[in-house]
Amino acid sequence: MTHRLAFANQKGGVAKTTSVLAIGVALVERGRRVLAVDLDPQGALTFACGFDPDDMDETVNDVLVRRLPVEKVIVSAEVDLVPSNIDLAGAEAVLLTKTGREFALQRALADLEGRYDYVLVDCPPSLGILTINGLTACGHVVVPLQCEALSHRGVGQLLETVGDIRHFTNPALEVLGVIPTLYDGRSRHARTVLADVGGRYGVNVFEPPVPRSIRFAEAAQAGRSILAYAPSHPGAEAYRALAATIEDSL
Numbered sequence: 001m002t003h004r005l006a007f008a009n010q011k012g013g014v015a016k017t018t019s020v021l022a023i024g025v026a027l028v029e030r031g032r033r034v035l036a037v038d039l040d041p042q043g044a045l046t047f048a049c050g051f052d053p054d055d056m057d058e059t060v061n062d063v064l065v066r067r068l069p070v071e072k073v074i075v076s077a078e079v080d081l082v083p084s085n086i087d088l089a090g091a092e093a094v095l096l097t098k099t100g101r102e103f104a105l106q107r108a109l110a111d112l113e114g115r116y117d118y119v120l121v122d123c124p125p126s127l128g129i130l131t132i133n134g135l136t137a138c139g140h141v142v143v144p145l146q147c148e149a150l151s152h153r154g155v156g157q158l159l160e161t162v163g164d165i166r167h168f169t170n171p172a173l174e175v176l177g178v179i180p181t182l183y184d185g186r187s188r189h190a191r192t193v194l195a196d197v198g199g200r201y202g203v204n205v206f207e208p209p210v211p212r213s214i215r216f217a218e219a220a221q222a223g224r225s226i227l228a229y230a231p232s233h234p235g236a237e238a239y240r241a242l243a244a245t246i247e248d249s250l
């Protein structure tokens with residue numbers, strides 16, 4: 001059976017992309033077969049996996065818009081990857097004219113059933129049709145949340161969208177939990193936010209929080225996960241622990 005997890009938060013810079021790659025690689029270390037799907041026209045996940053997005057001939061855009069079979073675009077890195085690039089920016093407008101537009105990714109991924117233990121979908125920083133495709137295609141949502149600059153209204157909006165998705169396209173969708181990211185344990189504000197968020201929204205907040213470190217940006221620049229770039233760094237260890245927790249909670 002394949003678990004499909006959408007990493008979503010309409011706020012940018014909260015470590016969605018970083019978390020998809022790090023959790024994905026931690027799951028590979030645990031012996032799982034993992035596919036990551038870059039659903040952001042910025043192609044940050046594709047870049048973080050060591051590819052130049054502009055060099056990718058066929059991407060998730062061809063899968064969603066031209067119905068190219070998804071196995072034709074998968075490339076292999078620390079995890080298997082469905083790449084993306086700026087071509088996907090046009091997909092939004094094209095999909096909006098199509099019947100079944102919310103289901104394009106779900107239909108594409110159905111072809112892979114059983115080939116992977118996990119499919120992790122990296123959603124873009126919006127609640128538009130691409131994120132709706134991600135949420136429609138997955139059984140669970142994981143919400144990376146920056147402890148410092150928490151926008152409460154943002155989380156409420158995301159949970160409202162999850163409610164809409166349940167109503168219209170994917171009744172089985174569940175919020176698996178929040179990954180607290182960019183955590184500065186010395187800041188009292190960060191600790192307060194962390195203590196508050198679970199109760200306020202009735203969601204599970206995973207442990208441990210991922211510490212803030214310049215190593216993450218360095219790893220992404222090098223086209224590698226934090227687990228490969230700095231294997232014993234506390235950030236890598238945090239993601240290993242989170243991957244174990246995620247597996248236990250499924």
Ligand SMILES: Nc1ncnc2c1ncn2[C@@H]1O[C@H](COP(=O)(O)OP(=O)(O)O)[C@@H](O)[C@H]1O
Nearest residue numbers: 012013014015016017018182211212213216217
């Ligand atoms: N724990 C962390 N500490 C410091 N920087 C981080 C951490 N996690 C991610 N980053 C950096 O923050 C930026 C935004 O992360 P990213 O994963 O791209 O966020 P999103 O996908 O939500 O926009 C990137 O430059 C990334 O390298």
Ligand SMILES: [Mg+2]
Nearest residue numbers: 016017040044
């Ligand atoms: Mg991103």
